Amino acid sequence: MTSTDFDNRKCAFVAVIGAPNAGKSTFVNHMVGAKVSIVTHKVQTTRTSIRGVALSGKAQLIFVDTPGIFKPRRRLDEAMVSAAWEGADDVDFRLLLVDARAYDAVLRNAEPSRADVKAAEDTDLIIENLKQGNQKVILVLNKIDLLPAENLLPLVQHFSDTGLFEETFMISAEKARGTDAVMTFLTENAPQGVWLYPEDQLSDISDRLMAAEITREKLFLRMHQELPYSLTVETESWTRTKKKELRIEQVIYVERDGQKALVLGQGGKSIKYIGQTAREEMETLFGEKVHLFLFVKVRENWTDSKARLHEMGLTLTT
Template identity: 45%
Template sequence: MFENFKSGFIGMIGAPNVGKSTLLNQMLGEKVSITSSKPQTTRNRILGVVHREKAQLVMLDTPGIHSAKSPLNKHMVDVAMQCMGDVDLIMFVVDASKPDPNSERLALKGLAKQKMPVILVLNKIDLIKKETLLPLIAKLEPLADFKAIVPVSAETGEQVEELIAILEEQLPQGPPFFPEDSLTDMPERFVAAEMIREKVFRMTSQEIPYSVAVTLDSFTEQEKPPMVKISAVIHVERDSQKGIIIGKQGAMLKKIGTSARQEIERMVGVKVFLKLFVRVEKNWSTDTKAMRRLGYE
């Protein structure tokens, strides 16, 4: 049945904010990975499955590789580095509009230890003048033994199908790992918590997003009438941050809740009742026990 079928795991590696999550969502045609304009939005390994007639591409979106100092940031870089050893193919993503030589050097150092093929993806070509692309390729090409170099725009979808075809060529032969209707291996409650965190990232500024974690106290599916009831906690590190998240007369929390609820409803396909609480968990991002409790193993 699966004669001449290809399948494999593909690690998406790169500096923070190069657009890996947006690219994953574009490849899937659905949203499974949260995005924002702020770096380090992705904190865990996010799996997405791209289905083609003769191939299945299991994409692993990872946190951005950077020079990490805090326990939370070190956790994120560890997640990305570990992913490199568990895949058949690596997609090294660079922001063509704003290359980050230091983070790219760190990623390339990790890549040098691996033996699997690497595809260089130059993302955000919609933000640059086309004449700057060739000099950038000439600069990056000698840095590693890339099997291919593919310029794309995750935002507009330009060249994304071409990228998928090139990735497919590099995959080993084998049966699919997931059923045809699978998009991800993540439970809905994990995705729901991530969608709430995304809204905090998008709607607050300064240090607030980086001090936030989201956990779900309950995720209950009701049959009649069809509804999902969710109780979630937004964890912050200081009382002042709690005040900002709640906002004047609860306005910010309501805004976050409404936007998250609408997105979760699109995912689950039924009405959602979402109740949000804000809790201070002092300095959780520097406390490894607290990090584990909040889902960062």
């Protein structure tokens, strides 16, 4: 690469914010071209801000995947919402990702579900907070594949009337529709600057933390409605066997004995399945043989512990 090429490099931080389950992690993973954030159908899956790095021409775009923003009820919720707003500070672009299908159902009063109403309320709360700043925001209407085309224009007009957004994009992150236009806009408008990450680095998340996130994802997917969000996964040991194969030991922390029984399942069936699916994905991700050992422990009221939340990269202001 010539010196001129280095002089023409661009670098931008792109914060992706939105209500829970708007599709932020799916969007970031697609833009980066690799899985850097776990994805489940459960709301509030993402708990801390994660940076995914994408290269587009001479631009390095650092996407900040943030936790969903909503009205908190627990201390864990407060810490997650705080992390989301912190992730949106001092960035070059703020993207508000909106679940278009859910908001449209509420806007037209088309028998919206309870989850739709909550998503719309959370989005309105975010918009009101964003209006307090002086930075324009980019609106990204996601999940448009789930809407009739004639519903889109009134939806766009509704958000345009807020006066907050400088650009609007309509996409389906899951179907990779409309995302190229977002990437082109960010690339063309990114400021000049040196790249902050090596060309081959896709995320700022460590392998140890990514391994814990993978297991947490499999827990959420397996347990469905039975398991509350009061669980976390920690990678406690990362060693090599005599054959130089990767050996990972993780602890799944829950708050009550009853939750521990749910995670284990009858005859250990659930924990066995979770371990198998997590190990298989880790082997694909790390490109080597993985020996995964899972343990379940009770840690009462960990969601209210400042120290425990700090270990997860979360902070409480009170």
